[in-house]
Structures are given as structure tokens and as C-alpha cells.
Amino acid sequence: MTARPLYLALFSVLYLFSCKQHPAEHKNINHVLAKKSVSQSDLPREFAEHISTKETHVLKDSLKNIELLIANREQKISRFPCSDCHNPDKQLSQLENPHKEIILNHGNNGKVTSCQNCHGEKTNKASLYSLEGENISYNHVYELCGQCHYKAQRDWVGGSHGKRLSGWGEKRVQQNCTGCHNPHSPLMPHKWPVIQPQSHEVAHD
Amino acid sequence: MTNILSSPDKDGAMAKRELFKKWFGHLFPELPGQKPSSTCSCAGSTDTSCPSSEEVELNRRQALTTMAGFLGGATLTLAAPNLNGATTEEEKSLRFDEYFRKNYREMSQQEKMQTIERLERLSQIKYGVNAQISSQEAKKNVLFGYAFNISKCKGYMECVSACVKENNQDRNSNLQYITIHEMENGNMQLHSSNKQIVHEVPLDGHFYMGTQCFHCENPPCTKVCPVGATWKEEDGIVVVDYDWCIGCRYCEAACPYFGRRFNWAEPQIPKEEMNPTQHYLGNRPRSKGVMEKCTFCIQRSRDGKNPACVEACPTGARVFGNLLDPNSEIRYILENKKVFRLKEELGTEPKFWYYMDG
Numbered sequence: 001m002t003a004r005p006l007y008l009a010l011f012s013v014l015y016l017f018s019c020k021q022h023p024a025e026h027k028n029i030n031h032v033l034a035k036k037s038v039s040q041s042d043l044p045r046e047f048a049e050h051i052s053t054k055e056t057h058v059l060k061d062s063l064k065n066i067e068l069l070i071a072n073r074e075q076k077i078s079r080f081p082c083s084d085c086h087n088p089d090k091q092l093s094q095l096e097n098p099h100k101e102i103i104l105n106h107g108n109n110g111k112v113t114s115c116q117n118c119h120g121e122k123t124n125k126a127s128l129y130s131l132e133g134e135n136i137s138y139n140h141v142y143e144l145c146g147q148c149h150y151k152a153q154r155d156w157v158g159g160s161h162g163k164r165l166s167g168w169g170e171k172r173v174q175q176n177c178t179g180c181h182n183p184h185s186p187l188m189p190h191k192w193p194v195i196q197p198q199s200h201e202v203a204h205d
Numbered sequence: 206m207t208n209i210l211s212s213p214d215k216d217g218a219m220a221k222r223e224l225f226k227k228w229f230g231h232l233f234p235e236l237p238g239q240k241p242s243s244t245c246s247c248a249g250s251t252d253t254s255c256p257s258s259e260e261v262e263l264n265r266r267q268a269l270t271t272m273a274g275f276l277g278g279a280t281l282t283l284a285a286p287n288l289n290g291a292t293t294e295e296e297k298s299l300r301f302d303e304y305f306r307k308n309y310r311e312m313s314q315q316e317k318m319q320t321i322e323r324l325e326r327l328s329q330i331k332y333g334v335n336a337q338i339s340s341q342e343a344k345k346n347v348l349f350g351y352a353f354n355i356s357k358c359k360g361y362m363e364c365v366s367a368c369v370k371e372n373n374q375d376r377n378s379n380l381q382y383i384t385i386h387e388m389e390n391g392n393m394q395l396h397s398s399n400k401q402i403v404h405e406v407p408l409d410g411h412f413y414m415g416t417q418c419f420h421c422e423n424p425p426c427t428k429v430c431p432v433g434a435t436w437k438e439e440d441g442i443v444v445v446d447y448d449w450c451i452g453c454r455y456c457e458a459a460c461p462y463f464g465r466r467f468n469w470a471e472p473q474i475p476k477e478e479m480n481p482t483q484h485y486l487g488n489r490p491r492s493k494g495v496m497e498k499c500t501f502c503i504q505r506s507r508d509g510k511n512p513a514c515v516e517a518c519p520t521g522a523r524v525f526g527n528l529l530d531p532n533s534e535i536r537y538i539l540e541n542k543k544v545f546r547l548k549e550e551l552g553t554e555p556k557f558w559y560y561m562d563g
Contacts, residue, residue, distance in 0.1 A: 066532060151563075159534020160354065160542050160560065163521035168533070169509025180521065188520060190405045193362040195369070197401050198381040 066157060068172040071165060071179055073138045080138070082125035105185040107148075118144055118183070138178075145177045296330050299323045308433060309446040309485065321485060328490070334479045338489055341507045343440035349501050349556065350441075350528040350535045352544070353415055356562040357522035360385055360406035360413040367517030371502060372488040373480055375472035382466065382499040383514060386414045395547070415523075416547070417514075418443060418464035418499040419555030426456035426465065435496070441528075441556055442501050444486040452494040461548050462555070465498045501525070528556065 074080050079098065086092070107113040120129030127135040128144050136144045146153035155161035156174070163175040177183070291297040306312070306320050321338045328336040365383045374380045386398035390410050398414070407413065420443050427435045427443060434449035435456055457465040471493040483489040484504035491497050502512035506525070510516075515523040526533035535558075538544065542560040 155541075155562070158537035158541060159524065159526075160352075160538045161357075161521065161562070163518070164511070164515075164524075164534065167508075167510035168506070168526045175521070180519070188359050188407070190407065191361065192405055193360060193385075193402055195362050195366040195381075196379065196403070197362070197365070197385065198379050199401070 066159075066172075068157070068174045070139065070142065070174055071176050073141060073176050073178055076179075077138060086123065086125040088123075102184050105187070106183065139176070141176055141178050141183070145183075293330070296327065299327055299330075303327070303448060306448070308449050310433075310436065317485070324485075324489065332474070332479055332490065333476050334481050336479075336481045336483050336489065338483045338485055339504060339507075340485050343438050343442075344507065346527075346529050347440045348528045349420065349506060350526060350539075351420075351501070351557045352524040352535055352538045353557065353559050354520075354522040354524070354561065355412050355414050355559050357520045358385070358413040358415060358518075359520055359522075360387060360402055360408075361519060362402070363517045363519055364415065364514035364523065367513040368499070370478065371480055371505070371513035372500075373472075373474050373483075373490050374497075375468060375470070376475065376478075377473040378468075378470065380466050380468070380472070380497075382464075382497075383415050383417045384463070386416065387411050388414055414559065415514075416462055416464070417557075418460075419462055419547070419553075419557035420499075420501060422554035422556060423552060425459045425461065425551075425553060429455040429459040431455065438486075440507070442486075442503055442506070443498075444500055444503065445496055445498065446486070447489070447491045447495045447497065450495040452496065454496065456496055461551055461553065465496050468493050468495055468497065 079085070085098075104113065104115070117131070118128050119125060120133070122129065127137050128141060130136055130144060131147055142153060142156065152161050156177070162177075163180060164172060165175055166173040288297050288300055291300055303320065303323055307316060309317070312320065317340045321340060324338055325336055328334050328338075362385055365381050365385065368374070368382055369376075369380075372382065374382070384400055385402060386395060386400060387402050387406075387408065388395075388398045388411060390412060392398075395414075395416070420437075420441055422437075422441065424437055424443050427437060431453060432449060432451055434451070435443065435445045437443050452467070454467055457467060468491055472491055474490060479490075480488060482504055484500075484507070487500045487503035502510075502514075506512055511525050515525045524534050524538060526535035528535060528539075530536065538560055539558065543563075544558040544560045546555045546558055
């Protein structure tokens, strides 16, 4: 008889102190990090060519004060800018489709994602589009990827995911998501190792 | 007369002490009989029967160690340095001077410069390469640490290839500092891993784990060296003075991680593949019969760069940085990821952590 209030008290205590689902956990990187333009002189010398002043942003983590520069993507895209073809003056149907080599193998073998998820339904292909329809430049593709892969994005800013292009003692330059991952088929490919392993003289474990 | 007779003896004793200090100073930091001579009651006396201050201070044990030192020194002085293969008088002279130099840690700045000058000239003669050998010291407030993501490594071995090129390793024996272990999912027993990966990677149901020198904070390898040829630097890098190493391989046996390698033959490096940016304690070419190992690419890391393996990794599985910088990536990993080290129970405190995604 006396056990019922005890159970109730225990239950309410458990409820009060239990872990809760935060619906806003996958919030966009913009909410956590602030962009700021940097001057050319701030950039590490060997990367200055790859990161132009007007397109570079510094992400500033409000909690840990992490500053990092992001490697650009646009000049590495062979058919950029897209408006060379995707403009009202050209009849796209008359051209051979240059994107036909793309195999979409992203998100459960391509069943989940479609071209429109990232490239949008608009005719202007100069940028990517977020799920809410906002423009995202190819240089800031991490904002797009972070909509689903928010844990990877958090670790990418922190430094446990992704690749640092500069040395430990230089200003931090971080590779963009699409610098390593093929966005249409993001898993790392199968290939042969580049060197033959050493034959060990001693079994020493 | 007595003055004339005693002075050569004194000079001889001084020379012997210098020799002893040069060869064994690093093993016996407190040399016997170093009290100032003013304490001797008969200072200034020309009487030869008066014992010198050194003799007064010596007890039996010290006398024996000193004698052993003299004997050892004499033997080493008599043993001629191996000048086989030296063609010119200049090379012979350079190699002779190199043979009779001090332990690197005991050298003055000037002596370091002299030995580096000789080594650079020898590199020109032997390999035809104009090497720049640095002796850059550890930076203040820097302690290097390394993290390895076992979820990300795919076994491409780009790191191994970059390491071999960067560190001028012997191409004949295919000597490598890094071992990539192919492990079955769920298995953490390194001895059952596949180290001979000769198929396409990554293999389904397997993960990859790299081992190399872990630069332990409490390194067992440096303790067993009988000649003091290996030690831990201020920034945490465990280094080897290749020209002081006697090749006994005690350190290789003491390392619980198989981090050290031995040169069974004279290393062969093609001239055009030689990396001329070198460090005395790093990637300068070694000779036959000495130990070598990963130095976190000391020639790069002390210059603010990342080691060659970190730079070459195409998956970003390798992270390098300063453990004392709270904003570094390595600190983020240690604070936010599940990390582990190999054989932690040994108390070696490796500065090399493994972690995984999630």
C-alpha cells in the first residue's frame, strides 16, 4: 500500500533527471559558428592561391573559439560556372549530357537522395540549395552536408573528422567535405595499397 | 726538478680525465674528484709526495670505475674507426673526426655545427646530395601527440609510402616504420592481424590499425640503452643518435610495440630519391648496424608542419598536434571521443591514441 507513492516519487525523479531529446540538435552550422572574411595576409603562404579573399570564411566556434579556414571548391570543379551551359540562351536538349557518368550512390544506394535534394529544382545551378531552399555556395558545401550529417560536421569543426591541409603550427586550413568525398558516391573507393608491406623479421606482439 | 717531473704526470691525468669525461660523461654525470684544489691542505706545495686533491677524494669504488673508464677509453682509442670504403684523404679525415666526436647531448652549439658541417660534406661525397641538416631544438610549451581513427583508415598505405620517401629509408630491405594491421571486426588481438596486405582494400568485415613508434612518455626503450644513444626530447619525441648507437638492439627488445627497426645492411637510397631536408636526429641517412624508428618526422614537426604520414593520409585518419594547446584537434579528440592506447597496463604512457567515430 505504501509502495505506490514511493513508485510515483521515484518515477518523477527519474523523469526530471533523465536525458531528453533535443529537437534542435541537428541545427545548421550557422547557428553555432560565425563567418568572417579574412585578409590575404592571414592565409598560410602555400594555401593563399587556393583560398581567395572574397570567398574565404573563418568559422568561429562560440564555445571553443576554433578558427579554421575552408579550402575552396569552385575552381576545382571542371565545368564551373554552371551558367556556361545552364542559361536561358542555350538549348540544353541539343547538347550531349555531360553528367551521364555520375552514378548516384548516396544514402542507401541512392534510394533516398535525388539530384534535387542538393542541386535544387530551380533552373539556376550556380549554387547548391538547402532543404529549405536557401542558396549554399559550392565553397560552403559543409553547410549542405551538415543538414543530415550533423555529427560528422561537428567533428569536422572540432578536428576528429576530415583533413587538415596545413601543418600543426600553421593557421588551420580544413579540407572541404567534397575535397575528400565524391558527393555522388561518398564512400571511399576500393583499391590496391600503394606499397608492399615490410616483411617483419620478428614476431613481436 | 720536481716541478718538471710532476707536470707531465699532471697533464697526463688531465688528458685522461678529459677522455673519460668525453666517453663516459653522459653515464656518470658526477665525475669523481671534482672538488676545487684549494681544499687540499698542501695546495701550492711542490712536494711530489703530497697526494693531489683527486687522489684524496677517490674511494675504492670510484677508483675502480675510473680505472674501468680509462681501460675502456684506451681500448676504444686503440681500436681504429672503420674507414672501409673511404676513397679520399678528405673522407677518411672527416670520418675519423666523426668517429671521435661526443654524444650529441653533450655537444656545445659549436660542436654541433662542426659535426653537421662534416655530415653535410660526407653526404656530398657519398650520395652526391647537398643535404641541409638541421639541429633545431624543441619549442617551448610543445608536447606532440598523435591520434589514429580506426573507423577511417582503409589500408591504402599512402602513409607508409610517404614515410619511406620522407625519411630516406633503405629501399633494398623495404624497411618501414609504420605497420598497417588488417583486423577482423570485433577482434583486438594484434598478434592475429594480417600485416601482409596484398589484395584490394578495404576488405569487407575488417578494419585497419596502424602502429609505429608511440613516443611513450615513459619509454622502456631508452632505459635499456647501455650507451645513452636514445632519449626523450623536451617536446616528447623519442630520438636516436645514430652515430652513438652500438647496434645491440636492447631497445628493440624492450619496446612492447615493435616500434624500432634495425639496419642489417648498408641502407641503399637512390640519389634522386634522397630527401635533402634533414635533421640530425631525424631522417639523415643511417649506416649499417644501427637502430632507427619514427621520429614524428622531427625535421618537419619542429618546423610547424605535420609528419609525412599525416599529410599523405587520404582519409584523414591521422591527426597530429600539440597536446598543450587546448584548441588543438588532438585535444578535441581526447575530450570528445572514445580513445584507447595499446597495452596501457604496461604504464608506458604512449602519446598515440586510437579512436573511432560515433
